[in-house]
Structures are given as structure tokens and as C-alpha cells.
Amino acid sequence: MVRLDISEGRAAVAAVVGGVVAVGTVPVALSAMGxxxxxxxxxxxxxxxxxxxxxxxxxxxxxxxLVAILQSVGECSGQDDQSQEMIQPRG
Numbered sequence: 001m002v003r004l005d006i007s008e009g010r011a012a013v014a015a016v017v018g019g020v021v022a023v024g025t026v027p028v029a030l031s032a033m034g035x036x037x038x039x040x041x042x043x044x045x046x047x048x049x050x051x052x053x054x055x056x057x058x059x060x061x062x063x064x065x066l067v068a069i070l071q072s073v074g075e076c077s078g079q080d081d082q083s084q085e086m087i088q089p090r091g
Contacts, residue, residue, distance in 0.1 A: 026073070035074025046070070 034044025041047065046067070053067045054060055061067050 030070060030074040033070075035070050037075055039075075040071060046074075 034041035034046030040050055049067050049070075050061055053062070053065055057065075
């Protein structure tokens with residue numbers, strides 16, 4: 001028989017609750033920043049990030065950069081199906 005200490009049980013519950021909150025919060029936060037399912041919103045934080053990245057890279061946003069990854073995640077956050085489980089950065 002495995003005995004769990006009360007603190008271990010609380011830690012497990014906290015981890016599960018934290019995971020659920022993170023999964024629900026990330027799409028909302030990205031959308032608020034301007035990373036939407038239809039692209040980067042004009043005059044948003046995401047647009048400023050994209051502009052800065054493009055200037056730094058000589059006119060384009062590099063594949064695999066933070067902006068590219070956040071756009072990929074933001075693009076998937078607007079989907080109604082369960083494909084969000086398979087989010088992968090595009091390169």
C-alpha cells in the first residue's frame with residue numbers, strides 16, 4: 001500500500017489546477033496580445049513584436065522565432081476542434 005503525505009496530495013492537486021488554468025489562460029492571453037486565429041492584429045503588441053523581429057532579421061520573421069511560434073499557437077487557439085493538442089511550430 002502506498003501512503004501519500006498530505007503535502008504530496010496538495011502538491012498534486014496544485015499541479016493539476018495549475019495545468020488546467022494554464023491551458024485555459026494561454027489562448028486568451030495570446031489573443032489579447034494580438035496573436036489571433038486569423039493573423040496578427042494591427043496596432044497590437046504582436047504587431048510591434050513582429051515589426052521588431054522583421055527589422056532585426058533584415059525584413060522577414062525567422063521560422064522558429066518567438067513571434068513565429070506564438071503566431072502558430074495563436075492560430076490554433078481559435079479552432080473549435082481538439083487539434084490544439086497537436087500544436088507544433090511551423091518552419
